[in-house]
Amino acid sequence: MTTAVEPTETTELTVEHVVTRAPVSRAQRLGAGISLVVLGLVTIWRFGIEGHHDQDASIRLGAVGAENVPHFTVPAVPVAWVAGVLTILLGIVWLLVPRRRWFGPIMGAGIFLFVVALICWLASASEFSTFDVVGTLTSSIGLAVPLILGALCGVMCERSAVINVAIEGQMLAGAWASALIGTLLGVTAGLFAGAFAGALLGALLAVFAIRYLVNQVVLGVVLNVLAAGLTGFFYDVFMQPNPESYNQPPLLENHKVPLLGDIPVIGPLFFDTSVIVYLTYILIVLVDVWLFRTRWGLRTRAVGEHPKAADTVGINVLAMRYRNVIIGGAIAGLGGSYFIFAVGQFQKNITSGQGFIALAALIFGRWSPRGATAAALLFGFASAMQLNLSINAPSIPSAFVAMLPYIATIVAVAGLVGKVRAPAADGEPYVKE
Amino acid sequence: MSEQTADPAAEPQASPPASPPADDAPPPSGWFARLWASSLLVTVLAFVTAMLIGGVLIAIADPKTQAASHYFFQYPWDTITYGLQAAWNGYVALFEGAIFNPNTASDGTLAGYLGPISETLTNATPLILGGLSVGLAFRAGLFNIGGQGQVIMGAIFAGFVGFHYDLPPGLHLLAGILAGMVGGALWGGVAGVLKAKTGAHEVITTIMLNYIALYFLAYLLSVKGFQRAGSGQAISYPVHGSAQLPSLLGGSVRVHGGLILAVLAAVAIGWLIDRSTLGFRLRAVGANQFASRTAGMSVENSYITVMLIAGALCGLAGVSQILGTNSSITGDIDAGIGFDAITVALLGRANAKGIVAAGLLFGALHAGGTQMQSATGTPIDLVQVIQSLIVLFIAAPMLVRAIWRIKGTTAGVGGQLAKGWNG
Numbered sequence: 001m002t003t004a005v006e007p008t009e010t011t012e013l014t015v016e017h018v019v020t021r022a023p024v025s026r027a028q029r030l031g032a033g034i035s036l037v038v039l040g041l042v043t044i045w046r047f048g049i050e051g052h053h054d055q056d057a058s059i060r061l062g063a064v065g066a067e068n069v070p071h072f073t074v075p076a077v078p079v080a081w082v083a084g085v086l087t088i089l090l091g092i093v094w095l096l097v098p099r100r101r102w103f104g105p106i107m108g109a110g111i112f113l114f115v116v117a118l119i120c121w122l123a124s125a126s127e128f129s130t131f132d133v134v135g136t137l138t139s140s141i142g143l144a145v146p147l148i149l150g151a152l153c154g155v156m157c158e159r160s161a162v163i164n165v166a167i168e169g170q171m172l173a174g175a176w177a178s179a180l181i182g183t184l185l186g187v188t189a190g191l192f193a194g195a196f197a198g199a200l201l202g203a204l205l206a207v208f209a210i211r212y213l214v215n216q217v218v219l220g221v222v223l224n225v226l227a228a229g230l231t232g233f234f235y236d237v238f239m240q241p242n243p244e245s246y247n248q249p250p251l252l253e254n255h256k257v258p259l260l261g262d263i264p265v266i267g268p269l270f271f272d273t274s275v276i277v278y279l280t281y282i283l284i285v286l287v288d289v290w291l292f293r294t295r296w297g298l299r300t301r302a303v304g305e306h307p308k309a310a311d312t313v314g315i316n317v318l319a320m321r322y323r324n325v326i327i328g329g330a331i332a333g334l335g336g337s338y339f340i341f342a343v344g345q346f347q348k349n350i351t352s353g354q355g356f357i358a359l360a361a362l363i364f365g366r367w368s369p370r371g372a373t374a375a376a377l378l379f380g381f382a383s384a385m386q387l388n389l390s391i392n393a394p395s396i397p398s399a400f401v402a403m404l405p406y407i408a409t410i411v412a413v414a415g416l417v418g419k420v421r422a423p424a425a426d427g428e429p430y431v432k433e
Numbered sequence: 434m435s436e437q438t439a440d441p442a443a444e445p446q447a448s449p450p451a452s453p454p455a456d457d458a459p460p461p462s463g464w465f466a467r468l469w470a471s472s473l474l475v476t477v478l479a480f481v482t483a484m485l486i487g488g489v490l491i492a493i494a495d496p497k498t499q500a501a502s503h504y505f506f507q508y509p510w511d512t513i514t515y516g517l518q519a520a521w522n523g524y525v526a527l528f529e530g531a532i533f534n535p536n537t538a539s540d541g542t543l544a545g546y547l548g549p550i551s552e553t554l555t556n557a558t559p560l561i562l563g564g565l566s567v568g569l570a571f572r573a574g575l576f577n578i579g580g581q582g583q584v585i586m587g588a589i590f591a592g593f594v595g596f597h598y599d600l601p602p603g604l605h606l607l608a609g610i611l612a613g614m615v616g617g618a619l620w621g622g623v624a625g626v627l628k629a630k631t632g633a634h635e636v637i638t639t640i641m642l643n644y645i646a647l648y649f650l651a652y653l654l655s656v657k658g659f660q661r662a663g664s665g666q667a668i669s670y671p672v673h674g675s676a677q678l679p680s681l682l683g684g685s686v687r688v689h690g691g692l693i694l695a696v697l698a699a700v701a702i703g704w705l706i707d708r709s710t711l712g713f714r715l716r717a718v719g720a721n722q723f724a725s726r727t728a729g730m731s732v733e734n735s736y737i738t739v740m741l742i743a744g745a746l747c748g749l750a751g752v753s754q755i756l757g758t759n760s761s762i763t764g765d766i767d768a769g770i771g772f773d774a775i776t777v778a779l780l781g782r783a784n785a786k787g788i789v790a791a792g793l794l795f796g797a798l799h800a801g802g803t804q805m806q807s808a809t810g811t812p813i814d815l816v817q818v819i820q821s822l823i824v825l826f827i828a829a830p831m832l833v834r835a836i837w838r839i840k841g842t843t844a845g846v847g848g849q850l851a852k853g854w855n856g
Binding site for chain 1: 490493494576578627631632633634636637638640641642644645648649651652655772775776779812814815816817818820821822824825828829831832
């Protein structure tokens, strides 16, 4: 009898969680406002007062060698002052009149102003230094693609209430399989193999989480170790001794979309890239439409929020979860094959924690495909800036820039700047009574 | 009680007070003894199953078996014999690397006799400490996935005290150990405070803190005063001799004083969990935070306390790494201990004695894996595979029972943690 009482109690408490979401909490008001003011002060101090007074910033919309690239110069120090003062004003506005709807735009504007001042500072370091906006954004997208795919996998799994900490492992398995099959049978087969390996690990996650009711975080951690161990083992056994027959997959070449690819800045940025990136565009739209516009998506969300209610109206809860987790695994596996066809060879632990950043992007993007994509792009941009800084401005420790995605995620889950909430039943196994 | 265990499906969701972890139970009744026996049985079978699968992998990795497999359908016997031979040789090498090696022992030196055991103990030391950290947090209902970050912070603090200050021998070591504990506790405490004050899920925050610690370490290893002067590599100054943990069996084998720290910590944590008021409070909070709150316990304080202690334990693992096994900090000072510790805690079923045993087992696997790689060429990654399979099987006892066709039920480990991000 005691077990019968438990679930109802949990449900009541879940309702409490929803009630506690006040419009703008004091923590959010102070946290966001003060961060903006501090950000503005840092901008003024670092890029204004301590900035490069003798040089103008030279900004280019294309690589240095290329022809017909629009470029212009701006005075870096005044830009930093204007950006800093505006950021402080934004912070003060938020502190005085916090409106829930303004939160995103205000925070976005604050971060944007900071980045503008940073770029101008970078581009004014010496008379030779320039900043290539298009180049940086291209590499941001390149770095973001696996994160987007991993986060989409997370959306699929966690919207149907299966926590997936094993995105990293699924990517690693996908990367290994596409390196092997890509070498043996070519790119297309390699892509399929990557997706298949990811799906296989997804299926393992699904079976253990749904059938054997194993704690899902434990499971994710263990599957990551398993994937790292297995891929490392078979790398040492087969790939390392004779890379030319097992580990030399062809690289993916870029395809230019006929008309769209010729648009000045946007063309090279979005429409002159590899198949897997186009596939990512399609998947973003597909998952978003699928989740919010189809019957399957409605059912998935129902299963993730209140499985008992979903079961009552005749939805097969467990089947929904199986399908979603396996499809999610396939998407993550595809993310893994991106590493192979962009970098060229499988190495041990080639994903190097990207699966965990994808998890962060998922949480930061509030478990929605669009949010996760935006977060992944933001994290990709942070990585691209980190690479840029480590080359062009060694005086700024690039390790701190690399930390930003993780700090941002902690801040987001702590509710200091807006509360994130997971699907209500996320991580709870469902047992029919 | 017995009704509850008879229903395997209800087990993971059931409230923990109704199905307490094995060693919480009142004086052993017949029911308790049966449960313990059966969970031990599952553990053993999980180990055997994982080793069998590992044996298949060794056979696949063996060149002779590979060659014989080309004519498998004409003459399968070769493939099978070579495969069995390879698996046997691999596991013999594993045993020789972990427990006793007759070949080196024939030299008659101390290192020849005790070398393998010393390697096992050296590998087990940080695993036990990390396992205690994760296990303690499990008991309080928290999942400390941030061992990696806490080990790194512990190693940074202990290492800094070790190479930056000049202190008298005993004091220096003590200061280094304390600094390491503080470093780890600080990092664990951040997750505890965030959980207590804002409800941020500790799994998410500790994963993020791991990466922040990694990048912080990368930064430190490029900074003057921390990075070894004149060295282009990412390596710190070496720790002074006065701050190093003493070698236990003379200089010829590696086992060091960290082992004593691990044993002391295991005794202390065992006492803390089972005998102290604080431990009772932590277990109560882990079992049912709402009931504990109603009973007047401060759930928030418990979260902070447990994460501070868990962090300090991982900090000690970092101490063992930097003041014992190695002498300077490098980028991979954590050596994967944070994640291995989770498997140790799960295999040890989150109690001190079990964790010590599990730590020794995985320490032996690591030590043996190194020997296996050098003797038979089987990649050491096999150890990771076996380790994860063992934990996977003990986490899903129903599967093990299905494989070996045994009747009965056992609760899966970590079942009491079956709650989501919002929980």
